Amino acid sequence: MAASGLLFIGFVLGHMYGNLKAFAGEETFNNYAEHLREFGEPILPHEGFLWIARVGLLAALVVHVTCAVILARRAGRARTVKYVVKKNTHSSFSSHWMRWGGATLLLFIVWHLLNFSFGKVNVSNGETGDPDKNPYRLMVDNFDVWWLTAIYLVAMVALALHLHHGTFSSAQTLGLTGTARARRNARAAGLVIAIVVAGGFSLVPIGVLAGIID
Amino acid sequence: MAGSTLHDGLTPLNSAPTQTSDDAHGYYVKGDKIVDTAAPTGPIADRWTTRRFENRLVNPANRRKLTVIIVGTGLAGAAAAATMGEAGYKVKSFCYQDSPRRAHSIAAQGGINAAKNYKEDGDSVFRLFYDTVKGGDYRSRESNVYRLAEVSTSIIDQCVAQGVPFARDYGGLLDNRSFGGVQVSRTFYARGQTGQQLLIGAYQAMERQVAAGTVESYTRHEMLELIVVDGVARGIIARDLVSGEIETHLADVVVLASGGYGNVFYLSTNAMNSNVTAAWRAHRKGAYMANPCYTQIHPTCIPVAGEYQSKLTLMSESLRNDGRIWVPKNREDCDKDPRDIPEEDRDYYLERIYPAFGNLVPRDIASRQAKNVCDEGRGVGPVVGDFRRGVYLDFADAIERLGEDAVREKYDNLFDMYERITGENPYQVPMRIYPAVHYVMGGLWVDYHLQSNIPGLFVTGEANFSDHGANRLGASALMQGLADGYFVLPNTIRDYLADGPFAPVDESHPAVVEARQDVEDRVQKLLSINGKRSADSFHKELGHIMWEYCGMERSEPGLRKAIDMIRELKAAFWSDLRVLGSAETINQSLEKAGRVADFIELGELMCIDALNRRESCGGHFRAESQTDDGEALRHDDEFAYVAAWEWGGEEGQPVLHKEDLIYTAVEMKQRSYK
Amino acid sequence: MKLTLKIWRQASPEAQGAIHTYDLDDVSEEMSFLEMLDVLNEQLNDAGEEPITFDHDCREGICGSCDLMIDGQAHGPEVTTSCQLHMRSFKDGQTITVEPWRSDAFPVLKDLSVDRSAFDRIIQAGGYISANTGSAPEANSVPAPREKAMRAFNVATCIGCGACVAACPNGSASLFLGAKITHLGELPQGQPERWSRVTAMVAQHDAEGFGGCTNIGECTAACPKEIPLDVISQLNKDYRMALKQGH
């Protein structure tokens, strides 16, 4: 779980970095997208790297979700009679929201892939077009639609929460937090990563809405 | 010891006592003298080695066929279960708690003594032996005490190997401190939780044997009767406290490690459910009860706060190293804020009466003087019952002298505990303390092999009377529990078991059926009295009587009065008790009622024993036996003996058997602290 | 002060339980929580209703017997055991709900009393150092670095009360388990069995039906002995090392 989670963290960091290229303009962004496809050539075939990454991420997702389901079911069986009154006093909201947040993310990921990778639906003008040539346009057109932006932003909140606890939790799971200080650092890292990643991702649609990107 | 010569243990140094007083006349029957037939002779230092060699061995192939019942999972019981299990015997272990790890030993704070002499400060096996005999006011059996001192060093080795995290110095070696007023540093400790760490070590060793299949652990089981077949202990009747089922457990040998009975006083530092039932049931089946009146009262406990008080909390004696004990000189000041009482109106009574030792006088003296000033009406704190029971333990001077930080570093956890319980901050307001019952030196009589007068019944730990005489040194109960459990019992019991396996006993044997029937009848009786009062209310009343008349200071008229009161209480108990619920589920009121019934009978015997012993000795003070300036006066000529009481039957009187104490390795001396 | 107590009553392991409401007057601030229950029980006995069953023994915060869920918090609002909680932590007129630990690995026996023998079985699986009586070397022959010995002691103070399980949203016993792994793993004497110990104990923990840890941290907040979360980190690390070494 921690390994797959950390892989995701790496992925979202990279992904966010790519997205931010939107601020550099249409050309840079599209070049970047193209570059991802050419990465590793000629050792790898065209889109080779992308497919390895896709398969890897998919496998990690399967592992991650399976572990999450197993953990949730174990927790369910561990306490079948609930408390009449139960207070959680010293834990973060994010730590309690991992399952709901994860499920939100899963839904979002499916939608997101349909939206940008496989379906490539451009809701604003209905055309599927040839976005391979111009992912920048697809993105800008989509974020011009308010509810698409809203879905995206909600998912980013879920992502922020998930990362806030997930970063700390994975450090703990890997046994890297043997001292009070290491624990504080891991928590701080969680906060930073959550803000940077979710914030970074959100800048793009906000940029579109604000007209900085068009 | 300076100036005294080392005795080799070959010639008696005192003659047998002859009692001339007979205060308990009319309350008891005189019985035969006992000689501990198992006690070895010869040079004191060789006795245990010789005996260990003389004791017969049990063929490893036979061990599996020998069933050993051990009642109790405190230090004495858990250590024995682990060791006997490792040796390959079939062990059945019982405790009333939900886990063996919760036995009362867990609560011991201060530490455990061992003659390791790591500090090179002149300690030795002989010195620990000498200190223990002297501390017990020459009322213990010297062979036993020497053996205890001798095996003490192995205990530390064993515990460290098990992973007990004792305090260590910067070099990673074990640290020691001085404890309970002795002049050498021989106490090993794990912060203020030594008992916990030692018990967890023994518990883990025992659980390892459970996993290995040699020990079967019966938790939430209470022994309610001893099975004696043809004069030999062959098993127990226990109640499964969850299902209520009465079970018969048969064995080749029975070991009681069921702890002390300080709760006869209702309020004590013992765990709430500590009780005398296991020992008392054995006593009623013929086992002698030795020196039942020997009780240790600890001076530094948190005072009673109200009528609802259920137990008392001990605070480490080390507090007396820096705290000054006082009460107001005038009664009118007792309810004032202590900080407003000027220096000249304070009575630092220990410093006044004992200028040489001051606040560091032994436990019994500190306790008795606290009681005296409170009886005079100069106690402090809330009025509970009729007067205030508390004296100040003031750290203002220490804080001024050493600084608050230094005091905090030393006593931090104790101060916190005090504040949690009382809601007062001892850095600002003087602490209040009062003596409380803490330990009983009395217990079932055992010989050198820890075997009672019933063959096949062995008794270890606080439940026996053996090693501490009339008073116990700090940090020596843990030592005794583990010595008995790890090293003594496994070596002595094998001599008994070498004759086994014994002819199997059938559950239908009349003695077994009768024991079982007795338990069932008793349970039914307790449930069917249908009176008005809870068992707890009787217990409280018994506690008041015991504390008032058989506590720190005893007198002939007081004890006679107490015996009458206890007899009335007993009658009231059996006619006005109310126990609700059934015997088929957990029923804590029922458990409690059974225990209180036994405490009441024990209380009477304690008073008779105290009445007979017309001397001030060890932990207790007899008003009729004091020096001109009011100090304790011992009577070796009359009372240098162990008083072993035999049950005289429901209507009869207890029978007193005396075991003379003859010393060959130390000379008896009177103590003096003035 | 006056209190309204809502207390879980259940006649036997199989019986259906329910919350019962009791009013109690004349509660003193100086009382401990359990003494308050004693007073209530005395009243119930007088009134002919069976007293409430709850586990307790030392009442000093060290034996680990007491185990009450007080107003949704294991051992109540302070960092201490139920027996060391005093009524000054509550307000006059307050309603207090008292429940047993809820964990399927700790079945309710009666009222507020649960069966925690699962903890004993976890210890049986490997929570010890194998050292037969009499086989021990001289105690000072193996020095233990002071820092490590202190850490071992700090986590060895676990009283096995089960509050960590009770408080954990996943019903995991990882704090209890981690405390024992860390205690024995920090000491030189604990090294020979270090890797076999952790796999065996984790397997038993899971077999008992405790949940898996997701590092939420309610356990350590409820723990009366303030066992820190880093024991779980240690547990995970040792477990990983053990798997690597083929245990």
Ligand SMILES: Cc1cc2nc3c(=O)[nH]c(=O)nc-3n(C[C@H](O)[C@H](O)[C@H](O)COP(=O)(O)OP(=O)(O)OC[C@H]3O[C@@H](n4cnc5c(N)ncnc54)[C@H](O)[C@@H]3O)c2cc1C
């Ligand atoms: C607060 C406090 C602090 C102390 N501090 C120190 C100290 O610093 N140093 C020191 O040396 N000593 C100290 N002592 C004394 C010491 O702790 C005890 O004397 C010692 O632990 C007794 O151990 P034990 O094994 O004999 O019995 P216990 O630990 O009392 O165990 C008794 C066992 O018997 C079982 N049992 C009893 N009756 C029955 C029954 N009928 N059926 C089934 N099981 C039964 C119980 O379940 C329990 O397992 C202290 C005592 C107290 C109260």
Ligand code: HEM
């Ligand atoms: C971008 C996507 C995701 C990232 C970056 C991510 C990251 C992480 C990380 C780092 C952890 C901590 C792992 C550990 O402690 O061992 C974690 C835990 C968790 N994840 Fe995800 N995850 C993602 C998607 C998902 C999805 C789609 C689900 C769907 C079900 C999910 C459910 C969970 C759950 C329930 C946990 C809790 C377990 C724990 O805290 O240990 N996650 N995630």
Ligand code: SF4
């Ligand atoms: S870790 Fe803390 S909460 Fe858990 S059992 Fe130990 S002492 Fe209790």
Ligand code: FES
């Ligand atoms: S009763 Fe022992 S810890 Fe609370």
